[in-house]
Every structure is written in structure tokens, then in C-alpha cells.
Amino acid sequence: MKIIVTSSGEKPESPVDPRFGRAAKFMVYDTASDQYETVDNVQNLQAAQGAGIQAAETVARLEADCVLTGHCGPKAFMVLKTAGVKVYTGVEGTVADAVARYKSGELNPAEGADVDGHW
């Protein structure tokens, strides 16, 4: 399965980016290969509107099973939910920590957005 973590950098030791739509990078972790891949989110950092929606579309097109992030707004959450991607909010620490906590079953999926849009 594929786990996407919003990341401030390109390494497993990089801190989790608390923003979803305007995250610096997406780190894509594949449980089968135990490998990380980095996907840019550059176009959304400067987007006037719809950054969360576009980021959610990117995540859905990467065929991720779940997203680990700090916060997720209502529009992004709706897109992710429609695409069948589970969202875990309130995640902190490094990308590798987040993945480890997910694997240990420590995290609970969010039932809705945890912030308003444009928070």
C-alpha cells in the first residue's frame, strides 16, 4: 500500500509539513518496497485558490491509500473522501516517525476536516 506524508523536505528525517494543500512536498512511502519517493507540490504553494483541492487530486492520482498530515480543510477532505483516501490529521515529528506510528496502529483516521478552509 501507499502512504503519503506531507513533508517539509525530501528525506524520511524531514519534519512533517502541518499544511496539506500548501505542503512543501509529498513523501510517498510504499510498504511493499519500503522505499520513499518525493512528489513536488510547487504549483499549489502559489495557487490563489483551490490548493487543497488540487493537492487532494494529486494524492488521489498517486493512488495513495492514506495521507498523514497536520491539518486538512473541508474541500480537500471531501475530495480525499470521495477518492477513498483515509486522512490522518494531527500528525507531527519526522516523516519516518509518522510512518512508524501509522504502521503500529497508533493513529486514528479523521472523520472530517479539522480546520476551516484557508486556516
Add this chain to the structure above:
Amino acid sequence: MKIAIASGKGGTGKTTVAVNLALAAARPVQILDCDVEAPNSHLFLRPAIDETFRASIQVPLIDADKCDGCGECGSFCRFKAIVTLPGNPLVFPELCHGCGGCALICTRDAITETDREIGTVEIGRSGQITLIRGLLDVGVAMSPPLIRSVKARASTDGLVLIDAPPGASCPMVAAVSGCDQAVLVTEPTPFGLNDLRVAVETIRELKIPFGVVINRADAGDNRTVEYCAAEDIDILAEIPDDRRIAVAYSRGEPLVNAVPEFKPVFESLLERLQTSGRETRRSN
């Protein structure tokens, strides 16, 4: 003749200039209050509103049976109002600017358009002045379509004064576009000058002849006058920093009625705007 009263910075006196120009005209005039997020011309004109319309924009409605999920509409929409996940197009009407491009680009005829109400247009009269104002609904972030709706009701002849929204982005452009002349109201402060420069860049891009009115003219420094001289911009009028103006404003009294000695300032400003036919001397 359509004259836009605009400014980069908010609170410089656009409404004061528009309302007092209308009163100084002493003949039938239309004011279009296009500052639809905070219209306030009515506070001074106190018109009797006799017509009210709802304004809407066209947003997409997707027929899921016809849609094959190709994603063309979603990738076309620069405002991210449509997301096409496989088989599941999602529409976010609040992000839609109503351009209609998605319906045109759809090869399956799966997209029709439906009305989304965004605000109200009111028409009222006060003496010889007809006020047409837009009022954006709370929670709506899309003012240009409402501004265009207000402008669509302007008369095609006679004097039309447009009270524009502050700034130099889409709402201001929507209000000012198509006008014969523009007045940029500013104040002689660093903020006022900074935002004036931005507004000047925009208005030059629109190729609309313009001049500057400096409000609270003796309150700041000389840099605005120097900037206008360097840029070859006409200063059409200066309004002093006078406590009586603030008092009248706070009471919702038009300046030319409360302190008649200022009436000639607006009469000569109007005269200059109507007779000049000036062009921007630098159009870049």
C-alpha cells in the same frame, strides 16, 4: 460619459469624491456603487430604493450518466472548481468564476449550467441622482460578476460615476473597465503613495485616461506630488485635511451640503473631467 472613481488604498475618499461630484453636477447623474463588499454611497445619498434584483453566476452542473470521467473540464478549470477523480466529478460552486469553459470543453455534453446567486442589485433615487448598488452576499468571495451586473444597468448616455472597490485586482478592474476616464483618489502618506503606484500601473495597462485627487492633501508629505510630477500625471484636485469634512462624514452628510465652500472643488473637478478628453501621456 463614464467616470470611475478608484484608488489603490482603501479609505482614501472614493465615495466622498463620487457622491460630491454627483451633487455638484446639479443635473441627472447615475452613481454605480461597485464597491460591492462594502457599498456606502447610500449612507450619504439616502435614496428611496424602488427596484431590487438578485444577481447570479452560471456554475456547472454535471450529469453523472453522461460523464465518462475524462477529466478535461477539471484540467481546464484554472480555479479548481471541478475535480475529476475517476468516475466521480466533484464541483465546488463557490470557487467557480462562471466562465462557462467547462461546458464548452466537454465532449459528452455532460455539463449544463445552473444559476448560483451571489448578491443583490438595488436601484434607488435621491433628487437628481440615481444610485445603482451591488451588495455581495455574505460568504461569497466572487465580486466581479456582481460588479458587471451593476454596470449592465448603467445608462448609456448622460453622466455615470462609478464608485470602484479599492485595490488593483480583479474587482477594481471589473469596475473600471470600459470607463472613459478614471480618477485615482489618494492620500499623501507612504501607504497612500505605495498603493497609488500600483493603481497607476493597473490603469495604464487598461489604457484609461486618468488623473489623481489628493485627499487630506496637507496631512502628509510632498512625495505624492513629486511622484505625479515625475510620472507626468495630472493632479486634478486637492481636498484639505479639515475637521469639518470628518464631522460631516461621520454624520453621513455629503460634504458639499454640510460645508458649501467645498462645492467649487467638485464643480471644477467635474468640469475638468468632462472637458479634458485627456490621454495618459505614457501608456506603458
